[in-house]
Amino acid sequence: MMSGKALFFRAKTRAEMSQSRRAGKRSAMQTAHDRFKLVRIFFVLGIAALLVFLTGLIITLGPLEISVADAYSALLARFLPDHFQSEALTSRVVWNIRFPRILGGMMAGFGLGICGCVMQAVLKNPLASPFTLGITAGAQFGISMAAVIGFSVLGGPYFIIGNAFLCALLCSFFIIGLAAIKGATSENLVLAGIAVNYFFSAISQLLKYFASDEQLRLMTNWGMGDLAAFSWANSQLLLAVFVICVPLLMSKCWDLNIMTAGDDTAKSIGVNAENTRLFIMATSSLLVAVIVCFMGIIAFVGLVAPHMARMVIGGDHRFLIPASGVLGALVLMSADAVGMNLMAPTIIPTGIMTSIVGVPFFMYLMMKGKRKEFWT
Amino acid sequence: MMIKLQAKEIVFGYDSNPVLDSVSFEIAPSKLVTIVGPNGSGKSTLIKCINKIVSPQGGSILIDRREVAKMTRMEVARYLSYVPQSSVRIFPTNVFDTILMGRRPHIGWLGSERDEEKVWDVLQLLNIERLAMNNFSELSGGQQQKVLIARALVQEAEVMLLDEPTSNLDIWHQLDVMNIIRDVVKKKEITAIMALHDLNLASYYSDRIIMMKRGKIVAVGDPHSVITEENIASVYRVQAAVRKLSDRPMIMPLRQIRGSKA
Ligand SMILES: Nc1ncnc2c1ncn2[C@@H]1O[C@H](COP(=O)(O)OP(=O)(O)OP(=O)(O)O)[C@@H](O)[C@H]1O
Numbered sequence: 303m304m305s306g307k308a309l310f311f312r313a314k315t316r317a318e319m320s321q322s323r324r325a326g327k328r329s330a331m332q333t334a335h336d337r338f339k340l341v342r343i344f345f346v347l348g349i350a351a352l353l354v355f356l357t358g359l360i361i362t363l364g365p366l367e368i369s370v371a372d373a374y375s376a377l378l379a380r381f382l383p384d385h386f387q388s389e390a391l392t393s394r395v396v397w398n399i400r401f402p403r404i405l406g407g408m409m410a411g412f413g414l415g416i417c418g419c420v421m422q423a424v425l426k427n428p429l430a431s432p433f434t435l436g437i438t439a440g441a442q443f444g445i446s447m448a449a450v451i452g453f454s455v456l457g458g459p460y461f462i463i464g465n466a467f468l469c470a471l472l473c474s475f476f477i478i479g480l481a482a483i484k485g486a487t488s489e490n491l492v493l494a495g496i497a498v499n500y501f502f503s504a505i506s507q508l509l510k511y512f513a514s515d516e517q518l519r520l521m522t523n524w525g526m527g528d529l530a531a532f533s534w535a536n537s538q539l540l541l542a543v544f545v546i547c548v549p550l551l552m553s554k555c556w557d558l559n560i561m562t563a564g565d566d567t568a569k570s571i572g573v574n575a576e577n578t579r580l581f582i583m584a585t586s587s588l589l590v591a592v593i594v595c596f597m598g599i600i601a602f603v604g605l606v607a608p609h610m611a612r613m614v615i616g617g618d619h620r621f622l623i624p625a626s627g628v629l630g631a632l633v634l635m636s637a638d639a640v641g642m643n644l645m646a647p648t649i650i651p652t653g654i655m656t657s658i659v660g661v662p663f664f665m666y667l668m669m670k671g672k673r674k675e676f677w678t
Numbered sequence: 679m680m681i682k683l684q685a686k687e688i689v690f691g692y693d694s695n696p697v698l699d700s701v702s703f704e705i706a707p708s709k710l711v712t713i714v715g716p717n718g719s720g721k722s723t724l725i726k727c728i729n730k731i732v733s734p735q736g737g738s739i740l741i742d743r744r745e746v747a748k749m750t751r752m753e754v755a756r757y758l759s760y761v762p763q764s765s766v767r768i769f770p771t772n773v774f775d776t777i778l779m780g781r782r783p784h785i786g787w788l789g790s791e792r793d794e795e796k797v798w799d800v801l802q803l804l805n806i807e808r809l810a811m812n813n814f815s816e817l818s819g820g821q822q823q824k825v826l827i828a829r830a831l832v833q834e835a836e837v838m839l840l841d842e843p844t845s846n847l848d849i850w851h852q853l854d855v856m857n858i859i860r861d862v863v864k865k866k867e868i869t870a871i872m873a874l875h876d877l878n879l880a881s882y883y884s885d886r887i888i889m890m891k892r893g894k895i896v897a898v899g900d901p902h903s904v905i906t907e908e909n910i911a912s913v914y915r916v917q918a919a920v921r922k923l924s925d926r927p928m929i930m931p932l933r934q935i936r937g938s939k940a
């Protein structure tokens with residue numbers, strides 16, 4: 303019945319392929335597919351460009367008057383002093399005060415976005431996120447413990463942050479351990495995460511009874527997400543973990559695509575489902591731990607940025623991971639800018655503003671419906 | 679390439695419930711083999727043992743005289759492709775990307791144009807190119823089944839394992855899929871092993887049939903020797919009429935055999 307088609311197993315040679323292309327033989331479907339690929343690339347690049355543009359714009363907001371042009375040249379002067387000049391005061395305000403906070407927000411949003419994305423993929427659960435799995439609650443517990451009881455595993459400058467970091471990791475190991483147990487379904491994992499969340503939140507609440515005003519303020523600030531804690535002085539650790547974890551997560555994009563089809567299918571295509579799950583959970587937990595220990599609880603971004611990205615560009619992780627990252631960065635960064643300036647000099651905490659700005663945006667995307675309607 | 683598949687005394691059970699009890703067989707290259715048997719007799723489990731989705735507690739599977747248990751998953755995936763009985767999706771994936779997954783054992787980090795061309799070729803072969811950009815979970819059961827078969831085809835493995843590949847298809851598409859599989863087996867000299875419920879399809883297309891009952895093989899051979907009234911009575915507890923049609927045994931089930939559990 304199919305003598306004409308039966309040759310499909312032989313790979314077409316380059317010559318044949320380009321020949322058929324020259325003859326314009328690409329079908330309408332193939333053209334649509336090519337276009338969709340471009341759309342996804344431009345979506346990611348477009349948001350990345352928007353981030354750069356917003357950086358300049360947000361730097362201008364604040365008590366000291368700085369123009370957009372001054373903002374960019376102050377930044378560029380740091381890297382290309384021969385080509386760009388900047389006034390000393392402007393330079394100092396931009397580089398030491400305004401830019402670190404923006405960069406911190408961008409990195410936190412980016413990191414939380416991609417962590418949520420990969421966690422959802424390996425657990426095959428749309429509710430998975432650093433927050434729902436209890437990792438942020440663990441960090442909060444670590445903060446409370448250090449602040450109120452004065453107990454911390456590490457000393458010195460890492461007295462509080464180090465504790466948050468270790469407790470967050472502890473929580474994620476608990477979840478990873480559960481994931482490693484045979485027969486633990488992904489629903490069970492998220493349920494366990496939510497239980498852990500309640501448990502540690504309860505203990506943190508309890509500790510508040512014994513806290514002094516000063517301690518209480520620290521805990522509350524941190525619990526609402528606070529980008530102010532990020533500065534050049536403590537940025538190295540965050541940067542280092544980023545540089546290691548993000549490429550590692552990106553390198554698994556094919557396996558993540560395949561993991562969403564279920565463990566049996568993944569195994570049959572050559573992906574070791576259990577190992578991939580452990581690797582992804584460990585790597586993303588490390589990233590989340592270092593983000594929350596500096597910036598506190600920002601719950602919304604990790605859960606929802608991947609869904610926003612999926613609604614717009616579909617489920618291919620080659621594009622979905624970076625798209626979740628840049629969307630997370632966009633939401634967090636713009637929310638924080640609003641929070642900083644809406645009622646200045648009073649600063650609305652980042653975590654609160656992110657939810658207030660992000661939820662309507664998310665709802666809008668959800669109402670707008672399926673991916674297809676965005677592009678056709 | 680011609681490779682031989684051997685199963686030697688495979689024993690497997692979920693937890694402690696025995697499912698496969700010392701299953702042995704040998705499959706010559708370039709053959710279409712079907713596994714038949716009642717519900718729960720262990721067909722799907724046997725298929726999953728062959729490509730190491732589950733690890734047998736005893737016995738071994740050999741491909742090309744190499745033990746599957748000692749290969750990496752990626753190596754196994756180059757020898758064996760798999761079409762699951764069903765597949766659920768939680769997140770949206772389009773048909774093209776679903777099929778492209780099958781290229782994973784051959785693909786670099788970014789994937790190449792060549793891999794994509796192969797997907798288009800298979801989409802054309804199965805006549806589902808127009809579905810390429812549709813969401814997998816929004817397809818009909820039969821369309822989904824064709825997509826899963828397409829994914830196994832682009833994997834270009836030498837043995838295809840299929841778990842009831844025609845269960846959701848209408849009769850036209852059943853023949854379509856079976857013809858495609860038979861053609862691939864002939865042209866590429868690969869082996870297809872599939873679990874089937876339709877004994878007539880099995881009889882019509884198979885070179886060999888393996889008949890199972892409660893985790894044991896009760897009959898192996900060409901359709902004439904396996905599809906007999908006696909075997910169907912003892913394995914399925916169904917009285918059937920078996921007649922020859924275009925040189926293959928065709929069966930017509932008549933009635934259930936009640937009483938003594940055969
Ligand atoms: N994941 C599992 N955990 C525990 N027991 C299982 C599991 N999968 C299958 N079984 C049991 O193993 C036995 C064989 O199941 P299997 O799926 O191999 O049968 P099958 O021949 O493919 O049946 P069907 O024709 O209904 O597809 C059944 O008794 C079933 O209950």
Ligand SMILES: [Mg+2]
Binds near residue numbers: 722723763841873
């Ligand atoms: Mg089955």
